[in-house]
Amino acid sequence: MYNVSEINYYWTEIYYHLHLPHKEKITHQVIRILQHIEKNNGIGIGEVATYLNVSHNTASENVKRIIQKGYLQKQRDLSDERKVILCLTDTGKDVLYRNTSLDEEKLKKVLNQFSSKDRQMIEQGFRTLSEGVKKCM
Amino acid sequence: MYNVSEINYYWTEIYYHLHLPHKEKITHQVIRILQHIEKNNGIGIGEVATYLNVSHNTASENVKRIIQKGYLQKQRDLSDERKVILCLTDTGKDVLYRNTSLDEEKLKKVLNQFSSKDRQMIEQGFRTLSEGVKKCM
DNA sequence: AGATTATATCTATATATACGATACATATTA
DNA sequence: TAATATGTATCGTATATATAGATATAATCT
The missing domain is CATH 1.10.10.10 (Winged helix-like DNA-binding domain superfamily/Winged helix DNA-binding domain)
Structure with missing residues (x-):
């Protein structure tokens, strides 16, 4: 079972903290x-x-x-x-x-905290969702 | 090497297709x-x-x-x-x-295309990034 | 009591958004 | 080719919004 509301919460948190001025x-x-x-x-x-x-x-x-x-x-x-x-x-x-x-400088700073495995997982997650969206919508 | 511009591209694609009316x-x-x-x-x-x-x-x-x-x-x-x-x-x-x-109905529809492994990866990616952002910003 | 702080109000101005009516140039069709 | 349809532009008008400066009010602090 996956929780779309949870994803939405992460979505708004990410944008709130990483958007450009x-x-x-x-x-x-x-x-x-x-x-x-x-x-x-x-x-x-x-x-x-x-x-x-x-x-x-x-x-x-x-x-x-x-x-x-x-x-x-x-x-x-x-x-x-x-x-x-x-x-x-x-x-x-x-x-x-x-x-x-997203502000790429901030995003870089955040991604640098993670192991390269985690970074890859994040990137892969975005890619997969983005490609799925285009297929489906 | 990870590419923040690529993540940004996925970011805007996802929002463009999944935002609410x-x-x-x-x-x-x-x-x-x-x-x-x-x-x-x-x-x-x-x-x-x-x-x-x-x-x-x-x-x-x-x-x-x-x-x-x-x-x-x-x-x-x-x-x-x-x-x-x-x-x-x-x-x-x-x-x-x-x-x-994001429009949760649309998001559900998109996520349903994926294997549960892929769904977990997407959710985990968002969670990890969101938590990393709060630690860092 | 006087100064400071947080907010509110008044006035004025600039801009954004929207629509109906009308105009015009370019197709398309009879 | 004349009539009609289509895509866009402009004019007049109305409303809402965003902003700032000047000023006012109310609570708090010294």
Whole structure:
């Protein structure tokens, strides 16, 4: 018997202690948009609207503001020039990283405490779960 | 040799696919406040201000709005009645949960794919890392 | 009593989010 | 080719949020 609540507790503890410092003011919507674009190719305004469950004009305006901040870039789809294709700028990747990832310096420090066997187990656990997630979802 | 970037990649993949649906409009500041209060006891306005690096009045107003939404509760510290002690309401716990944890239904589904040996390895990996983090940070 | 501390409130400003209505350019179809 | 559909952009408007400075209040300490 395994306990998913327990895993969730570990999950939040790890993030609480290892997240990066939050520099920029940013909302969840913006992070969701950045992450959705980063994790999928060829995302346009329409897909953003559907994903966030907001109207097209809201998505368009939200994306415009994110472009103004320099986090996103626009291209036109060559096969259908009505469509926009969005991708992250380097700044956008950096912002997304700082708001969703673990601080690698802290993580290194923590991992250094462990035996190499334990480290391997941790890494293997994450890898296995991540790969299982992609197969299943 | 272990690779922290790889762990980070797994980390974001897992969260992207397993996070709960985002119902409420919420900012990062609010989640940071809720999480900081949940992970520590006896937090007041002053500590919130220090933690977020904002002025005391900003922290006070922010907390006031969060209380209005029903996510936080106030008590006075019995030993020093100037001080406020903040704690999460049930709604607040629920909101924090939905914005920082993994969807337990999805997680169960993913874990069910694995052998019990793999499941144990994953759980053990999280536990070990979580405990290591608390020792180290 | 006076100073310090912790919090609260008032005012003002900037920004984010959202939607409806409308416009426009590019496909697609009859 | 004319009519329609599709994808996006913009305008006007409304609301919520975040922030700070100035000031106030209440409890505590010296």
